[in-house]
Amino acid sequence: MNIRDILKEKLTEEELSHLRTSFDIVGDIAIIEIPEEIQSRKKEIAKAILKVHKNVHNVCMKTGAREGEFRLRGVELIAGETTLTTHMESGCKILVDVAKAYFSVRESTERLRIAEMVKPKETVMVLFAGVGPYAIVIGKKRPDIGKIYALEINPDAVRLMEDNVRINRLQTKVFPVLGDARKDCKPYYGKCNRVIMPLPHTAHKFLDVAFHLLKKKGGTIHLYHIEDEGDVSTEVMDKMKEFSGKRKYEISEKRKVLPYSPGSYKFCIDVRVF
Ligand SMILES: C[S@@+](CC[C@H](N)C(=O)[O-])C[C@H]1O[C@@H](n2cnc3c(N)ncnc32)[C@H](O)[C@@H]1O
Structure with a gap:
């Protein structure tokens, strides 16, 4: 029935x-x-x-x-x-309180895809980390990873992320940080090979922080943004130009992640910075 x-x-x-x-x-x-x-x-x-x-x-x-x-x-x-539960995703246990922290089951394929792109010994920063699903999946799938910092402003989400790090035995790999992406990233400037930005309505406004986080030799930014199909929106391109300073960059991919509203989608825009 x-x-x-x-x-x-x-x-x-x-x-x-x-x-x-x-x-x-x-x-x-x-x-x-x-x-x-x-x-x-x-x-x-x-x-x-x-x-x-x-x-x-x-x-x-x-x-x-x-x-x-x-x-x-x-x-x-x-x-x-x-409202507290443990969700299984890609062999990881994700503890989440659906009333107190953001979590979407619909992004599991995307998290796995990012994990597959990460290279050995990389230092990764996940901004807007929530209860830590990106950091946990990357940490589990890539045991050869260097460090993953996961910064989040919601204290309830950070508490759950700390539990998730313990439950998945990733204490030597994943480091949750309670903070604001705009104010609290300075200690990590110049240290990262990869920056993940899963806050699709406003992440592009933090692109200056992402550029600062990358190592001098460059790296990759995964920016999530709601927009139409076609070229990357001028809204994002303008911010990239404004915030990149003297650094060279190229968009390596714009990939549809999920439908958002009629005619618009959540995209992941991969940016290679040199
Ligand atoms: C769309 S959710 C994504 C959460 C997680 N990455 C996931 O995939 O489940 C965005 C998260 O960014 C956090 N956030 C919003 N503004 C922030 C800021 N300025 N600094 C750090 N985190 C922020 C929110 O609390 C929320 O948990």
Whole structure:
């Protein structure tokens, strides 16, 4: 039986027409969108999800879009007991509290792709690191890595990242840093081979920091940005020109990561700096 079959007996046809049956599962938490028209039936909907998905023990209803500096989404726990869970990704355990820190299961392929690009002994900086999924996946997949610094401004996310480093036994590889990418990166200037910038609405405004973080001999920046298909947006190109100083750079790739809104996508823009 699927969720719709179970709910056929509880909801009217009109109510069923509003039902959405696709949702993300983070660890043992289903995160669902319930349209206003049927929010009064949220408990029945949650029960149906628990019945069909035996690996799900908690259900959260989205109560708003992601917003604010921490990119948090409002969620209401409508079944189960907790918003804290352990998600498995690429053989890594990622502890996450979906109410207190950003985490998206949809970016796992992208994280793996970046991990595959990292070279032995590199020093990597992940800005906007969240609970640490990029740093953890790179650390696990590339045991020959040098160091990974992972800087994040949300203290709850950093606490979870510290747990994730321990759980995945990466204490000698991954170093979480609680701080602001604009104010707290100076100690790492000139030390990195690679900078990862997964904050797609505003990361380009921090490109000056990324250029400073790279070693004198150069390196790679992975900038995430929401834009249209085609050439890299002038918004990004202008910032790159403004912030690169005397350094030479080239865009080596612009790659679609995920759809964002009709006509726009989250892209990863790879920049080689010399
Ligand atoms: C889109 S989330 C990505 C999190 C993580 N990299 C992931 O893939 O799950 C962006 C993160 O950047 C953090 N952030 C926002 N502004 C920041 C800043 N100025 N300095 C450091 N972190 C920041 C937010 O708290 C949030 O956790």
